[in-house]
Amino acid sequence: MSKLKAKAFALRQDVLDMIKHSGSGHIGGDFSVMDILVELYFQQMNVSPENRDDPNRDLFVLSKGHAVESYYAVLAAKGFFPVEEVVENFSVFGSPFIGHPNNKLPGIEMNSGSLGHGLPVCIGMALACRMDNRSNRIYTVMGDGELAEGSVWEAFMAGGHYHLANLCAVIDRNGLQISGTTEEVMAQENLAERIRAFHWNVINVADGNDIAELDAAFEAAKTVQDRPTCIIAHTVKGYAGGEIMEGKAAWHHKVPTDTEYEQISAELRRRKEAAENE
Amino acid sequence: MNKVPNRQAICDVLLESARGDKNIVVLCSDSRGSASMTPFFEAYPERSIEVGIAEQNLISISAGMAKCGKKPFAFSPASFLSTRSYEQAKIDVAYSNTNVKLIGISGGISYGALGMSHHSAQDIAVMSALPNMRVYLPSDRFQTAKLISALLEDTKPAYVRVGRNAVEDIYGEADCPFTMDKATVLSDGGDAAIIACGEMVRPALEAADQLRQHGIYATVLDMYCVKPLDSEAVIKAAEAAKLVVTVEEHAPFGGLGSMVSQVVGANCPRKVINMALPDSPVITGTSKEVFSYYGLDAEGIAKTIMENLGWQAM
Numbered sequence: 223m224s225k226l227k228a229k230a231f232a233l234r235q236d237v238l239d240m241i242k243h244s245g246s247g248h249i250g251g252d253f254s255v256m257d258i259l260v261e262l263y264f265q266q267m268n269v270s271p272e273n274r275d276d277p278n279r280d281l282f283v284l285s286k287g288h289a290v291e292s293y294y295a296v297l298a299a300k301g302f303f304p305v306e307e308v309v310e311n312f313s314v315f316g317s318p319f320i321g322h323p324n325n326k327l328p329g330i331e332m333n334s335g336s337l338g339h340g341l342p343v344c345i346g347m348a349l350a351c352r353m354d355n356r357s358n359r360i361y362t363v364m365g366d367g368e369l370a371e372g373s374v375w376e377a378f379m380a381g382g383h384y385h386l387a388n389l390c391a392v393i394d395r396n397g398l399q400i401s402g403t404t405e406e407v408m409a410q411e412n413l414a415e416r417i418r419a420f421h422w423n424v425i426n427v428a429d430g431n432d433i434a435e436l437d438a439a440f441e442a443a444k445t446v447q448d449r450p451t452c453i454i455a456h457t458v459k460g461y462a463g464g465e466i467m468e469g470k471a472a473w474h475h476k477v478p479t480d481t482e483y484e485q486i487s488a489e490l491r492r493r494k495e496a497a498e499n500e
Numbered sequence: 501m502n503k504v505p506n507r508q509a510i511c512d513v514l515l516e517s518a519r520g521d522k523n524i525v526v527l528c529s530d531s532r533g534s535a536s537m538t539p540f541f542e543a544y545p546e547r548s549i550e551v552g553i554a555e556q557n558l559i560s561i562s563a564g565m566a567k568c569g570k571k572p573f574a575f576s577p578a579s580f581l582s583t584r585s586y587e588q589a590k591i592d593v594a595y596s597n598t599n600v601k602l603i604g605i606s607g608g609i610s611y612g613a614l615g616m617s618h619h620s621a622q623d624i625a626v627m628s629a630l631p632n633m634r635v636y637l638p639s640d641r642f643q644t645a646k647l648i649s650a651l652l653e654d655t656k657p658a659y660v661r662v663g664r665n666a667v668e669d670i671y672g673e674a675d676c677p678f679t680m681d682k683a684t685v686l687s688d689g690g691d692a693a694i695i696a697c698g699e700m701v702r703p704a705l706e707a708a709d710q711l712r713q714h715g716i717y718a719t720v721l722d723m724y725c726v727k728p729l730d731s732e733a734v735i736k737a738a739e740a741a742k743l744v745v746t747v748e749e750h751a752p753f754g755g756l757g758s759m760v761s762q763v764v765g766a767n768c769p770r771k772v773i774n775m776a777l778p779d780s781p782v783i784t785g786t787s788k789e790v791f792s793y794y795g796l797d798a799e800g801i802a803k804t805i806m807e808n809l810g811w812q813a814m
Contacts, residue, residue: 277568277569281567281568324595325597331567332563332592332596333591333592333595333596334591335591336587336591338556339560339588339591339592342556342557342560342561342564342588342592343560343561343563343564343567343592344564345557345560345561345564346560346561346562346563346564346565346567346568346572347564347565347567347568348564349549349561349564349565350525350564350565350567350568350569350570351568353525353546353547353570354568354569372556373556373557373560373588376551376552376554376556376557377557377560377561379552379554379557380551380552380554380557380561383552
């Protein structure tokens, strides 16, 4: 577990490098979601470059597609493409590594970018896999600001209606979106109750940046047989970026200055070493 | 008079094909009745998905199923399917390039007096603007069946629009020439080229008959494949004619007329008249009444051609 924690800090450095090198990206959401992606790709999901066409592989859709830098870092660490190639080419002219997920790249199932698409698409995947009696699981990660999209609730409705126990949705609940807090912009209070009302199993993860807590939640989700699970992971936007960045809406898509880059890198190194020594 | 609407022809093909292909799935948004898909839901309940009145979800769920190897046919009134869920068609079908066949039922002004909310006069324009998306408006039940059979053979996205009511046959069961993405030439003539799609093919053909009585000879193309447009057939017909007339049940912008005009303008400049619905909510009435009011019937088409060829109108 401490290895995975350390990995999540190391992969944030890759994200920082992509963003610094290209001068663009969504660093705040990248840093809040990284631990969720690491837990999914290195602990939960049966996905690798070797089985990428296996119909029984687990399926993942990054619904908050703007966190693509973290997604690239994780896919690179899984061996889908070299991370140096991503850092070098992210967002540059003619690059395959564009600013949102696209399925021309190995390891990416569906294109995203506009919000409110991941969960509905995953409903279709879960229905199809269940139809074929497959034992794989379907995962999506959404942002919390994304929940204002009506299509998300169409999908919550369908997931409950069809009892899709092979489906697990994760909400990266960092509480911030581009204009401010989610509660100011469009309130999500009683979120767990709202989703439970659609006949979903809901698990609150108090520290959504803690891989051990996330692991327990994903394991618990697998034991539920009659309904889909939604994990509400309470994360910190800009997590592990240090005081200058953590919990600040302004870092939604800010590009760090040279000084900030050094500060954030030092913080990531410090946390990675601490995790390794745990 | 034929009593079988084109949507019924789609159901018949899918019912037959589903016997040998378990991956064919049908999705409806509380629209199985209007889609004529109730027989499929009854025959294959395990392969029929009801999503409720949620057209966005309809398309995204279809895309997810396609990603997992299914061959989804998503049915919803063309008005809602094409604009309510346009972004899902753009992202989850066209951009992700999933094998989803979008079937817009009750297309055009099929719903007559129900008003602009229920009319799809923009669907050709919006769907054609999406990369990877193909757009088809078959003219009769036999061609519809051939088209659906052809679409079952490929794995690319497509949008198909059919009307609500049965339309008179253009072809016969054993006499329906069909080549995928190639227009069907219904008549040959050197005076005018009439290029039509969907339910406008029948009045175009009848207009050509009327014109012939006046010694005016028109080529009639059934351009069911609006995208990819059969440019070769357009150029050939236009080159041989003094005048090109397009006829479509669609807004005057971005549809068959716009596309034909682009091709003719670039390759063999001729006068092109685009006959279409107006740039406004259409007048209240049945399809027949509305078509007649806007000149989208045999008489209106023939009159337009005669006038533009310098003949005195009938």
